Amino acid sequence: MKFLSYKILFLILVLSILGSLILKENSKKINLDLKFKGPSFEHPLGTDELGRDIFLRTITALGNSSLIVLIASFISIFFGILIGGITGISENKKIKYIFENTFNLLWALPGIPFFVAILTYFPRNIFSVAIAISTLAWIVPARTLRFIIESEKRKLYVLALKSFGYSKLDLIKFIIYNIKEPVILSILFTFIDILVTELSLSFLGLSIQPPEPSLGSMIYNSINYLNKSIFLFIAPFGALIFLLISLFSIINEIQKSKYNIFQEFML
Amino acid sequence: MLKFITKNILISLINILVLISITFLLFDILPSDPIKVRLGFRYNEKDAKVLREKYQLDKPLFYRFLVYIYNIFSGDFGKSIILGYDVLDLIKIKAPKSLKLILISFIFSLPFVPLGFILGYFNKGIAIERFLFFVAIIPVFIIASLIIFISIIFFKVSLTSEKLNFIDYVIPSLVLSIFPSFIIFKTIRENTQKISNKLFITAHKAFGFSEKDIILKFIPKNISTPAISLISNLSLYYLSTIYVVEFAFGINGIGELAVSSALNYDFPVVIGVAILVSIIYNLINILTKVLIAITNKAYIYEISKL
16 A cells, blocks of 8 residues: 555545534534533533533644644645756756756745744734645655656666657657556655644644634643643643654655655755 | 855845735735824824834835835834834843743753664664654644643643743743754664765774774764754754744743734734744854865765756
8 A cells, every 4th residue: 555644644634624624613612611521421522611512623733733734735746847847858048947946946935934924924823824835845845856857867768769850749648657656655745844833823823813723822821721631731732742653654754765855855 | 165155145145034024015915004003993094094104104105115115124023013022122131031042952852862862872772763753743732731731730830821930941941852853863873874874984994993083083973964954954843843842831032022912912022033043044054054065075066956
């Protein structure tokens, strides 16, 4: 079963998005009579400082994070593959020069300071956070794809096909067939990168804003109320562990494959 | 050499200029009005006009852009909207704490240099590297919040209070040092292993050079380039991650300053810190490249060929 962990993670994200869409309104219900109640049949993980159900809030937060991650990774993978593919395939020196310098320029920007600076301006809803993250995240697939195509172009079979008289379009078809696996790996890596960035930003309180819950800010706020209810911390943290385990298995898969794309990123 | 240095300085100047212009244009293009944010519910046209003149927001775009760049290069980052102080003064007060955090955490990860060297020389340490890898890829805020949780629940100690002594910095800097330790260990170990298995080392051994000479002279010379380039990579990591670590542990450094200002929509502070971070990183980058060029004569040639 190739890329099984990837499929499982994808399933988790989609299910949590569906769950959050259904439970969205219930998770915002404030009831000050039910402050810091323990686990019960109605509230499986108890309630928080405003009497909201922690279990519903965790699922909604997971859904919100997943939605941001899916949108951001869709944008950045689309542009990354487009731009990386163009720079890899084209023989035009000017295009190569411009894109290579853009890659290096954006690569040298420190990530979190840049996102924090951008998100001071934006209204901090799902779409703006996703766009802000993807401004830097598209470089990962673009760089990898350019690198893979450049090294593939030098291989003998391309030269042989050229001498047989195949057209340029056919050559591109053959190259695409041969680079499928490393490209999928780089997409997975982008996915992980975006997920970790989103969670870190939500921990800083710069992702989606209250009353919408987000995993990181739930964890950060729970530290003030730990003496009242430890489920405030444990519920979002458990969801994070859930994500982390699938991340670990994805990374393990990347490491086991013969294309170790981590070397491009100093890991 | 001089050409190499000037070229690098030019590249980083362009880098910083691009960052500044992106942030400036964002400030201008986006519909959110800083004057409206500042005045809040007391907003009226008369006050807004006075403030617009005060911050020169009624002048044309290009003129303001030139003034903005001139101000930044003359050391004037503007004034904080909420706190009212000069941004540079705020950074001057907060920077020593961040520097302390980074330095202590760097000292914590230094022992991995000799460890990686020794294990690499004897072709060992893959298990340690794998273990470190899986600890290092856990996001920093997860480790930080778990440590805070455990300290409150089991030891009844709050780690988020104000940091006064050296001891208060130990746990935050340990958290900050996990990923750098892994990168240092991996780079040093892999390169030492690669070099020590090469033929010229065997030849030197056969010529009668002592083991001491090989360990202290030949191998360090050959792993110097990747080891020095670690400085620039690690500084990028440190400058990014202090935002999270300081925010989690409540250290009043520049990272915490930037995040809390971002939460309050205090634009000049966030932009000032981001530009300063970028300038520091670019300086370190130039320094690293010069250091590599001094120690490795082939480096400039290799770079020019790419």
